[in-house]
Every structure is written in structure tokens, then in C-alpha cells.
Amino acid sequence: xxxxxxxxxxxxxxxxxxxxxxxxxxxxxxxxxxxxxxxxxxxxxxxxxxxxxxxxxxxxxxxxxxxxxxxxxxxxxxxxxxxxxxxxxxxxxxxxxxxxxxxxxxxxxxxxxxxxxxxxxxxxxxxxxxxxxxxxxxxxxxxxxxxxxxxxxxxxxxxxxxxxxxxxxxxxxxxxxxxxxxxxxxxxxxxxxxxxxxxxxxxxxxxxxxxxxxxxxxxxxxxxxxxxxxxx
Amino acid sequence: xxxxxxxxxxxxxxxxxxxxxxxxxxxxxxxxxxxxxxxxxxxxxxxxxxxxxxxxxxxxxxxxxxxxxxxxxxxxxxxxxxxxxxxxxxxxxxxxxxxxxxxxxxxxxxxxxxxxxxxxxxxxxxxxxxxxxxxxxxxxxxxxxxxxxxxxxxxxxxxxxxxxxxxxxxxxxxxxxxxxxxxxxxxxxxxxxxxxxxxxxxxxxxxxxxxxxxxxxxxxxxxxxxxxxxxxxxxxxxxxxxxxxxxxxxxxxxxxxxxxxxxxxxxxxxxxxxxxxxxxxxxxxxxxxxxxxxxxxxxxxxxxxxxxxxxxxxxxxxxxxxxxxxxxxxxxxxxxxxxxxxxxxxxxxxxxxxxxxxxxxxxxxxxxxxxxxxxxxxxxxxxxxx
Numbered sequence: 001x002x003x004x005x006x007x008x009x010x011x012x013x014x015x016x017x018x019x020x021x022x023x024x025x026x027x028x029x030x031x032x033x034x035x036x037x038x039x040x041x042x043x044x045x046x047x048x049x050x051x052x053x054x055x056x057x058x059x060x061x062x063x064x065x066x067x068x069x070x071x072x073x074x075x076x077x078x079x080x081x082x083x084x085x086x087x088x089x090x091x092x093x094x095x096x097x098x099x100x101x102x103x104x105x106x107x108x109x110x111x112x113x114x115x116x117x118x119x120x121x122x123x124x125x126x127x128x129x130x131x132x133x134x135x136x137x138x139x140x141x142x143x144x145x146x147x148x149x150x151x152x153x154x155x156x157x158x159x160x161x162x163x164x165x166x167x168x169x170x171x172x173x174x175x176x177x178x179x180x181x182x183x184x185x186x187x188x189x190x191x192x193x194x195x196x197x198x199x200x201x202x203x204x205x206x207x208x209x210x211x212x213x214x215x216x217x218x219x220x221x222x223x224x225x226x227x228x229x230x231x232x
Numbered sequence: 233x234x235x236x237x238x239x240x241x242x243x244x245x246x247x248x249x250x251x252x253x254x255x256x257x258x259x260x261x262x263x264x265x266x267x268x269x270x271x272x273x274x275x276x277x278x279x280x281x282x283x284x285x286x287x288x289x290x291x292x293x294x295x296x297x298x299x300x301x302x303x304x305x306x307x308x309x310x311x312x313x314x315x316x317x318x319x320x321x322x323x324x325x326x327x328x329x330x331x332x333x334x335x336x337x338x339x340x341x342x343x344x345x346x347x348x349x350x351x352x353x354x355x356x357x358x359x360x361x362x363x364x365x366x367x368x369x370x371x372x373x374x375x376x377x378x379x380x381x382x383x384x385x386x387x388x389x390x391x392x393x394x395x396x397x398x399x400x401x402x403x404x405x406x407x408x409x410x411x412x413x414x415x416x417x418x419x420x421x422x423x424x425x426x427x428x429x430x431x432x433x434x435x436x437x438x439x440x441x442x443x444x445x446x447x448x449x450x451x452x453x454x455x456x457x458x459x460x461x462x463x464x465x466x467x468x469x470x471x472x473x474x475x476x477x478x479x480x481x482x483x484x485x486x487x488x489x490x491x492x493x494x495x496x497x498x499x500x501x502x503x504x505x506x507x508x509x510x511x512x513x514x515x516x517x518x519x520x521x522x523x524x525x526x527x528x529x530x531x532x533x534x535x536x537x538x539x540x541x542x543x544x545x546x547x548x549x550x551x552x553x554x555x556x557x558x559x560x561x562x563x564x565x566x567x568x569x570x571x572x573x574x575x576x577x578x579x580x581x582x583x584x585x586x587x588x589x590x591x592x593x594x595x596x597x598x599x600x601x602x603x604x605x606x607x608x609x610x611x612x613x614x615x616x617x618x
Contacts (some may be wrong), residue, residue, distance in 0.1 A: 027473065053609075054612050059528055059611040059612055059615075060526075060612045067543065079532075079533065079535075080532050080533075083531065083532040084532075085530075086528065086529065087530025087531075088530070092525075092528050092529070094525070098522070098525045098615075099477060100522055100525075101245065102241040102242065102245040103233075103241060110233050111233075111526070112530060114233065114238075115233070115529070115530050123233075128321065159529075
């Protein structure tokens with residue numbers, strides 16, 4: 001495993017109990033993602049992709065194993081500490097954007113900054129910068145209903161990066177978009193990775209989307225496998 | 233942006249629903265304010281009653297008379313500092329619908345006992361004692377009819393008549409009586425018992441009730457027992473009690489106002505509680521995914537709880553404060569027309585304070601369940617729910 005890993009999973013196990021049946025999602029999974037990497041995670045439905053993102057983001061708990069992010073064991077943190085950890089270190093991008101419909105683009109982007117000690121003017125400045133990064137500076141006062149799907153996803157990206165987290169977790173970020181718009185979003189993520197050094201873990205079903213990543217991990221039945229094995 | 237703007241935007245994300253809830257809360261608080269104003273006005277006499285004042289009435293009923301001789305006999309009882317008496321006149325001005333509180337009293341002793349409640353200019357008080365047909369008019373009543381000192385006014389009685397067959401007495405206003413405290417009502421008139429007793433066609437040498445002041449409030453029970461024992465087994469047995477109890481019994485004739493207010497307001501609030509509570513639960517449930525997203529961004533459970541509770545409290549305040557304002561307007565509008573029956577109806581600071589506490593309680597109760605649900609919501613469950 002690389003020593004400079006931003007994300008490190010060791011012996012990670014996760015099981016769900018459904019009625020009398022216990023479903024094993026991961027069984028002693030190991031993974032290391034160096035800082036500055038852009039990893040696409042692919043795999044069939046039910047292979048544990050989203051569960052992996054949830055565990056990395058501290059919004060679900062593993063049954064066994066360690067999850068270390070930026071040198072911190074997040075599997076040992078209490079709920080309130082996890083909330084602070086997410087606010088400081090992780091940005092989330094969802095398939096369906098998940099913007100607040102009653103807030104403008106700028107207000108949506110400002111939301112994570114309400115958890116910081118930044119003053120009003122500083123927050124305003126951060127929001128403007130984040131919207132500029134995703135080329136939506138002129139849409140600050142627009143509501144989500146007034147924007148296209150691609151624009152909404154770019155607002156979601158601005159929201160994810162506004163507090164300058166090291167790690168971006170993207171769950172099917174282009175799953176709801178047409179090809180051209182999807183490519184724009186992926187190019188934006190690529191820029192964030194290459195120019196701002198953000199470490200990105202992106203779950204996707206789309207091989208074309210995975211090509212924007214530096215590398216692709218294939219997940220099947222709770223294990224990382226070679227692409228050739230998956231095809232077979 | 234700040235938490236308040238977030239709360240406000242959440243509350244008004246469905247404008248029609250928010251407005252309907254606000255209106256329903258507004259109506260409930262308008263009802264509360266008006267009824268509480270009524271209740272307070274009805275019971276004002278109890279609150280203003282002096283601790284060392286007793287009232288002696290006929291044991292059968294306070295509408296039955298007592299002999300005037302009791303006035304002198306009570307004065308001699310140990311523990312009695314001052315005594316006066318009064319008689320209900322049943323007066324009206326010009327038309328029976330202009331009902332007016334008019335009492336036939338013994339001037340010097342009455343003004344002495346109520347010296348801490350009412351203020352009269354010394355020369356006007358002297359003139360009232362001297363002038364047999366003189367009348368002291370409360371400033372509210374004087375203002376209502378535009379009366380001033382020196383005016384000659386005819387007041388009719390719906391109970392008594394004069395020996396000459398007329399039911400109207402003429403009075404000369406010798407003074408205007410002012411309240412020493414703002415909550416004391418001055419919508420009444422006093423005139424000399426001597427003039428009344430001399431001219432009336434029946435009931436001579438009888439009085440309505442006696443008011444006495446004891447040398448110490450601690451002696452109230454002893455003095456009351458002595459008075460009632462003195463007149464036991466006579467044709468006119470007495471019942472003596474504190475002024476507060478007397479006023480309370482007087483109001484009780486009209487019904488238990490406090491209970492009526494409690495039942496009406498209680499019914500309104502239970503209904504509102506269910507409507508608003510149910511709507512808040514639905515409203516927060518609709519936002520399950522958004523709450524999950526906020527938690528994902530790092531909003532801790534406690535802050536989510538405060539945001540939802542803030543929303544329900546803001547809702548209660550947005551409905552309750554204008555509702556209280558409307559109650560104040562209604563009370564002001566009714567103050568004049570109901571002055572004879574329920575004088576001093578008003579939204580007092582105590583009522584406003586109680587209403588504010590009710591608003592906060594309504595907000596907390598209706599918001600508590602959805603707020604706790606939101607706080608405990610697991611992110612993975614919230615994001616998985618469409």
C-alpha cells in the first residue's frame with residue numbers, strides 16, 4: 001500500500017441483515033487511494049459501490065476493519081465528530097443533484113459554509129469563487145427550477161468544493177444527464193483533480209465516464225477484480 | 233444567508249400551506265385574546281379588592297335589603313374601623329338601553345373607605361356632601377355623555393319610583409371622580425342616600441349592602457363572625473365576607489367565566505395543535521432526502537433539531553402575534569359598547585405574556601416530534617428514500 005494514501009481501507013467488512021438472511025457486502029476489503037488520484041469505481045448493481053462511498057464518507061458504519069482518511073480513523077469517530085469530519089474533509093456529489101429547491105444557486109453553495117466560522121463577506125467571496133470554477137457565476141441568483149440538469153449538477157459541484165475538502169465522493173454524477181452534458185460535468189471533475197489536486201472517488205455505470213478518471217476499480221460481489229475477470 | 237433565512241425559506245416553500253396554517257393559528261390566538269380580555273374584565277373587581285374590606289349583605293341574597301339601623305350597629309363592633317353603605321339604583325339615562333351603574337351612598341363614609349381607589353377634588357367632594365341632589369360622576373361616564381360639573385341630569389330607575397309616581401330623579405353634578413389606578417373603572421355615578429330614601433315610594437330605611445374596613449386584615453374572620461352572629465335569628469340575617477369573595481360571587485352569577493374561556497380556548501388549541509402538528513410532521517417527512525443531504529454536508533443532528541423547532545416556533549409566532557393584534561383591535565372596538573356590562577375589557581400585558589408563552593409552547597409541541605425524527609434520521613436511509 002502506498003504511504004501517501006489519502007484513503008486507506010483495511011480488512012473492511014460490511015453486512016446487512018434482511019429478515020433472517022445476512023447479506024455480506026464486503027468481506028475484509030483493502031484499498032488505498034493516494035492523494036490527488038481520480039478513481040472510478042464500476043460494477044454491477046448490488047456490488048457495493050454506493051455502500052463503499054457511504055463508508056468512505058462516514059455516513060454508514062462498517063462491521064469490521066479500519067477506514068482511514070487524511071490520517072484519521074473515521075470508523076472510531078462519534079456521530080457528531082463524523083459530521084465535523086465530513087464538513088471539513090469531504091465533498092459529496094449525487095446523481096440527482098440534491099439541491100435545496102427553495103434556495104438560490106448561491107445559497108445552495110453557501111450551505112456548507114454555515115458550518116464554518118467564516119463571516120458573511122468571506123462566505124460570499126468563497127461562494128463566488130466556487131461558482132466561477134464551475135462557470136456559473138452569472139447564475140448565482142437563479143433557483144434550481146430555473147436551471148438545466150447540467151447546471152444544477154455544476155451547482156452541486158460548487159457546493160461540494162466550496163469548503164475546500166480534500167476528498168470528493170461522486171455517486172453516479174452523470175447518471176441523470178445526456179452525453180454532452182455528462183462530458184462537461186466529467187471534464188469539470190477532471191479539472192478539479194488535475195488543477196486543484198482534489199482526490200476523487202466516482203461511482204459510475206458508464207464506461208465513458210470512467211475514462212475521465214486516472215484509473216478504474218471494478219467491484220463485484222464485494223471484491224475488487226480485474227476488468228477481464230468481470231467480462232468473463 | 234443564516235439559519236433564520238433557512239428556517240423562513242423552509243417554512244414558506246409551500247406558500248398556501250404555510251398561509252393556511254398561519255391563518256388558523258391567528259384565529260385561535262384572536263379568540264384567546266378576546267376571551268382572556270373578557271375574563272380579566274369580569275374578574276377585575278376581585279383583583280382590586282382591598283384585603284381589609286368586608287361586605288355585609290342579606291343572608292338570603294345580596295339583592296334583598298338590610299335595615300339602615302345595621303349601619304350604626306356595625307360601627308360599634310370591635311375591629312371595625314369604618315363603615316359605609318350602598319344601594320343599587322338600577323339607573324339609566326334617557327333610554328333603558330343606556331343602562332348606567334348608579335349607587336345611592338352615604339357620601340362622607342363612602343369616600344373615606346374608597347379614598348385609595350378614587351380621587352375627587354376636595355372642593356367637589358365637599359360640594360357633594362353638602363348638596364342633597366348632588367352627584368359624583370366617574371370620568372369615563374362623564375366623558376361618554378359629555379357631562380361636566382354643574383350640569384343638571386335626569387336619571388331614571390328601572391326598579392324604584394318616587395312618591396310622586398315619577399321614576400326619574402334629577403341630579404346636579406357636583407364633581408368628577410377619577411380612578412387612582414388605571415385598571416379601576418369609573419363608568420358609574422354616586423348620589424346621596426338621604427335624597428334617595430326621602431323621595432322613593434317604597435323600601436324606606438333599607439339599604440342594599442354594607443362595606444366596612446377592619447382595623448387589620450388579620451381580624452377579618454373574627455369581625456365577619458361577630459357581625460353575622462349579631463344579626464342571627466333576626467328578620468334580616470346577614471352574610472359577611474371579604475370584598476374579594478363578594479365580587480367573585482357577583483361575577484359567578486353570570487357563570488364560570490374562567491371555565492368557559494378555558495373550554496373554548498382549549499378546544500381551539502387542541503384542534504390547532506393537531507392540525508399544525510400533523511402538517512409539520514408531513515412537511516418534514518417530505519424533506520427527508522434534503523435533511524439527509526444537510527447531514528451529509530456536515531450539519532449535526534442538534535442543529536437539524538433546532539432548525540425544525542425554529543420553523544414550528546416561527547410559524548406559531550407568525551400566526552399568534554397578528555392574532556393577538558386582532559384581539560386587541562376587537563377589544564378596543566368593543567370597549568365602548570360593552571362599557572356598562574364588562575368595563576375595562578383590554579388585552580393586558582399579562583394576557584400578552586400568557587399568549588406569548590402559549591405560542592412558544594404550541595411551536596415546541598408541534599415541532600418536537602418532527603424535529604426529533606429529523607435529528608435521529610440516518611443519512612443512508614434518508615438518501616435511499618425517494
